[in-house]
Amino acid sequence: MNASAEAIAAKPSTVTADKLGQDQSTATTVGEITSANPRMRCREVNVWYDDNHAIKDVSLDIGQNEVISMIGPSGCGKSTFLRCLNRMNDTISTARVEGSIQLDDQEIQDKSIDVVPLRARVGMVFQKPNPFPKSIYENIAYGPRIHGLTNSRAELDELVETSLQRAGLWKEVKDRLDASGTSLSGGQQQRLCIARTLSVSPEVILMDEPCSALDPIATAIIEELIDELRAQYTIAIVTHSMQQAARVSQRTAYFHLGDLVEVGTTDDIFNQPQHKLTEDYITGRFG
Numbered sequence: 121m122n123a124s125a126e127a128i129a130a131k132p133s134t135v136t137a138d139k140l141g142q143d144q145s146t147a148t149t150v151g152e153i154t155s156a157n158p159r160m161r162c163r164e165v166n167v168w169y170d171d172n173h174a175i176k177d178v179s180l181d182i183g184q185n186e187v188i189s190m191i192g193p194s195g196c197g198k199s200t201f202l203r204c205l206n207r208m209n210d211t212i213s214t215a216r217v218e219g220s221i222q223l224d225d226q227e228i229q230d231k232s233i234d235v236v237p238l239r240a241r242v243g244m245v246f247q248k249p250n251p252f253p254k255s256i257y258e259n260i261a262y263g264p265r266i267h268g269l270t271n272s273r274a275e276l277d278e279l280v281e282t283s284l285q286r287a288g289l290w291k292e293v294k295d296r297l298d299a300s301g302t303s304l305s306g307g308q309q310q311r312l313c314i315a316r317t318l319s320v321s322p323e324v325i326l327m328d329e330p331c332s333a334l335d336p337i338a339t340a341i342i343e344e345l346i347d348e349l350r351a352q353y354t355i356a357i358v359t360h361s362m363q364q365a366a367r368v369s370q371r372t373a374y375f376h377l378g379d380l381v382e383v384g385t386t387d388d389i390f391n392q393p394q395h396k397l398t399e400d401y402i403t404g405r406f407g
């Protein structure tokens with residue numbers, strides 16, 4: 121490919137904007153949307169709910185072994201974008217998603233993709249812990265059984281144990297695996313849900329405000345866990361807490377009214393944002 125063809129093929133990924141400039145359009149993302157080692161690659165993603173254009177031309181890579189936070193005012197499209205990454209918007213009848221979303225080199229928007237294995241590869245943890253009304257053991261064993269991941273009860277027992285260990289819950293529940301998942305505390309339930317996600321060997325984990333229903337101690341435990349999980353998984357987390365974004369993520373993406381306004385290293389976004397909207401948000405001027 122010659123240089124000009126290359127320039128056309130490569131969508132501009134870096135745009136600098138003058139923070140003091142008067143006319144900062146939100147149409148183009150400021151900062152580096154690409155990742156050196158991308159796991160997921162979103163290009164020109166648009167989402168509508170009926171005629172409400174909730175995500176506008178968003179392009180973003182999510183890199184291997186990184187935690188990326190999605191921040192921005194309520195209603196800016198963080199959850200909508202996160203749900204694009206494992207086709208969860210399919211479950212909303214009014215939602216329409218366009219654009220390219222690749223997991224490794226596979227286009228997950230293809231109609232031929234089976235969303236059940238996709239959602240095992242790209243798992244999701246929700247704001248409100250949602251354990252099944254079943255035992256702790258069954259909460260974890262359910263997914264591996266459905267996906268046929270184990271061949272014997274002993275293998276399943278081992279997978280339940282390792283999943284609970286990875287989620288930092290094993291010691292607290294090993295003597296009461298038959299108790300109901302809903303009998304655990306909120307923070308324990310959220311770790312149970314993380315263990316459930318881990319049990320089906322995900323590659324990417326999506327977390328939508330996973331700590332918003334938790335107290336500071338449970339939050340600290342989950343944040344520590346996220347940091348440990350990064351070694352093995354790719355994690356995208358939506359959070360309203362800028363302190364949390366700063367603590368757990370290496371990259372941060374700032375959304376505003378459906379636009380991805382700016383993306384960069386978490387350090388840069390919080391210490392030297394390029395876009396006025398990002399600066400206004402992180403300095404608490406709105407949102």
Ligand SMILES: Nc1ncnc2c1ncn2[C@@H]1O[C@H](COP(=O)(O)OP(=O)(O)OP(=O)(O)O)[C@@H](O)[C@H]1O
Pocket residue numbers: 169172174192193194195196197198199200201212214
């Ligand atoms: N299930 C839905 N049906 C119709 N419209 C929706 C649905 N979910 C979100 N929207 C709309 O899409 C836009 C983006 O909403 P979204 O929930 O993605 O924002 P958010 O950034 O996650 O907000 P919050 O911080 O409050 O969770 C909003 O205008 C919202 O009203």
Ligand SMILES: [Mg+2]
Pocket residue numbers: 198199200328358
């Ligand atoms: Mg949301």
